[in-house]
Amino acid sequence: PITANGKVNRARLLEMEVTFTRENAYQAATNELEEKLVAIWEDVLGVERIGIQDNFFELGGHSLGVIKLMSTIQREFGKSLSYRDLYIDSTISKLAKKIESIEEEYANTIPVLEASELYDVSFAQRRMWIINELNPQSIAYNMPGRFVIKDTEPEEAFKATINALVMKHESFRTSFIEKDGDVFQKIEEYQAVELDIEDLMQLQEEEKYQKMLDAESLIFAQPFNLKESGLYRMKILKINVDHYEVLFCIHHIISDGVSMGIIRNEFFKYYENYKQNKRLPITPLKIQYKDFAAWQNNIIEEKMDEALHYWERKFVNFPDKLLLPERMIMDYDGNDGQYNVVIDNDLNQKIKALVSTTQISVFSLFLSSLYVLLNRMTGQDDIIIGSPVAGREHFETEEIVGCFVNTLILREKINRNERFDHFLQHVSTSVSEAVTYQAYPLELVLENLQMKYPDIQVFLNIINFSDVNELKNSSQYDFSKNVNVKFDMIFYITPLDDRILLTCEYRKTKFKNTDIQHIVGELIKVISDAASHSEKSISEIGLTTRRRLVKR
Known part of the structure; x- marks a missing residue:
């Protein structure tokens, strides 16, 4: 579902039923361990009646789901x-057989730090x-969001919910x-937060619209001062007696994509509980982000030699910048662009069949195809694509708001004479290796190699909407505004049941919408x-x- 201006209609997306089909005949669990794993998979994937021969990736699993699965297994079985x-x-x-074969118990818990005036930052924060x-x-690292609440007299519940968070x-x-000469985190004691609520009920529709634009600019499009506590902003607009819009923005240095999901889920959970019971079901966190940062800094120094060696090999003779066919756009309005296309059921079924027979992920197929496309666009054989990973391998980090995300540098050399299916298997193996060593921060690799941060021009990410059914019964949720x-x-891949939503966000200073339409169309052809x-x-x-992609 797409809005009139070509962006993803998140509200419409939340109304869609999302299920995943399976290729294998159902086989029930045969022992207690398999039964527990079935329950874990059903929770992670949002899929019911999973059999023991069903493939995780065929059921919609991806890298973020793998991380959640790993951390849950750590917590439930004490094995890594x-x-x-x-x-x-x-x-x-x-997987059950693999878990049974592991003898060593996973006992590396994250210690809680003693109270201090200042705390070390993580590598990502630095x-x-x-x-x-x-x-x-x-404002490139501002993370904006919007909650739409259809309710009457929610102000008291709003205040309780936000203060609980x-x-x-x-x-x-x-x-x-x-x-x-160094930077540290400083954490303030909790103080009650007052709400900024603006009543627009008495205004005409045109005035309301202008007020909403003004509020968006104030909340979303202003820089943060990182030296001041409270690196988030929130404003509530009362549109009608039963219609409220919550504008929210937080800086990436204290948040990431998973954190936004945590904030969203806890916001609605606390709000609904307070409205019903006047109570909030707050479970205190065992650790906070500062504890993770100190633990990460320590464990990297002690146990990450293998990961460092892996990434150093990947950075040998680092390739030149991609020679993308760019335009010089002079009439830039400050907002970047977004183009969406839906891959229909026919092609989606072919993709599922290939994924099933080759035992690779949808992400690896799209990544391999994107390598091929960039090779043809640029004429370069050594291609770099970036991809974010959650960075939450340890089970104790699952519920923490903070900046855990790490960037994977996915590098491949393309031989045009190689069979695509062979190349696909090679890419899939490379992705597996890269994610295995994801915990080692890119910043530290670059520091050890005395390299500047690479100019990554193209990113690929996969979006999980397994929680759509949970969201659609409560409120609308939209993070598609103010593309920067x-x-x-x-490129974003969003697998649904019988379709795949492919989104490309792009810099309007370098591409026109027609350029991106053509590029995305060529990617789908591949x-x-x-x-x-x-x-x-x-x-x-x-x-x-090829001629149109290479020449202007």
């Missing part, structure tokens, strides 16, 4: 698995601090302080041809209009 384990043993039957110091007026998560009370793109092109004829060579797959 790698991403590679879950990639190889991707059925419950195989990088964002440096970026902000270079351009303190930037600020009390529970120290990240809401965090600022950053320079001392002796940090890279030249960012995917379609690969899904039907994966035995073709890379030079033969999909692309039919």
Whole structure:
């Protein structure tokens, strides 16, 4: 579902039923361990009646789901698995045998720090601090959101809910302080938060619309001062007696995509409970983000040599910047662009069939196709694509608001004479290895190699909407406003039941909408041809209009 201006209609998306089909005949669990794993998979995937021969990736599993599965297994069974384990043993039957074969118990809990005036930052926070110091007026790392509440007299519940969130998560009370040439976190004690509610009920529709635009600009499009506590903003607009819009923005240095989901889920959970019972079911966190940061810094120094060696090999003879066919757009209005296309059921079924027969993920197929496309667009054989990973491998980080996300540098060399299906398997293995070593921060790799941060131009990400059914009964939720793109092109894959939503956000300073329409169309041609004829060579797959992509 797409809005009139071409953006994803999140509200309409929430109204859609999302289920996943399976290719294998159902086989029930045969022992207690398999029964427990079935329950875990059903919770992670949002799928019912999972059999022990069903494949995790065929049921809609992806990298974020793998991380959640790994952390749940750590918590429930006290044993640690790698991403590679879950990639190889991707059925419950195989996974149960793998867990039984592991003798060593996972006992590496994250210790709680003693109270202090200042705390160490994480590697991700340090990088964002440096970026902000270079351009303190930037809003590139603002994370905006919007909640639409259809209810009467919600003000008291709003206040209780927001204060509960600020009390529970120290990240809401965090600022950053320079001392002796270094940067530290400072965490303030909890103080009650007062709400900013503006009543627009008496205004005409045109006046309401202008007030909403003004509020969006104030909340979403203003920079944060990282040295001041409270790196978030919120404003509530009363549109009608039973219609409220909550505008929310938080800086990426204390949040990430998973954190936004945590905030959303807890907001609605606390709000509904308070409205019904005048009570809030707040479970205190065992650890906070500052504890994770200190633990991460310590464990990297002690146990990450293998990961460092892996990433150092990946960065040898780092390739040149991609020579993308860019335009110089002079009439830039400050907002970047977004283009969406829905892959229909026919192609989706072919994709599922290829994923099933090759035992690779949808992400690996799209990534391989994007490598091929970029190779043809640029003529370059050594291609870099970035991809974010949740960075929450430890089970104790599941419910914490904070900046855990890490960037994977996915690098492949393309041989046009290689069969696409062989290339696909190679890419899938590379992704598995990269995610296995994801815990090692990119910032530290670059520091050890004395390299500057690479100019990553193209990103690929997969979006999970397994919680759509949970959301649609409560309220609308929309993070599609105010597109501000940090890279030249960012591709998002959103698998649904019988379709796949493919989104490309792009810099309007470099591309016109017609350029992106063509690029996305060519990507789908590659995917379609690969899904039907994966035995073709890379030079033969999909692309039919090379001249237009390479020349302006």
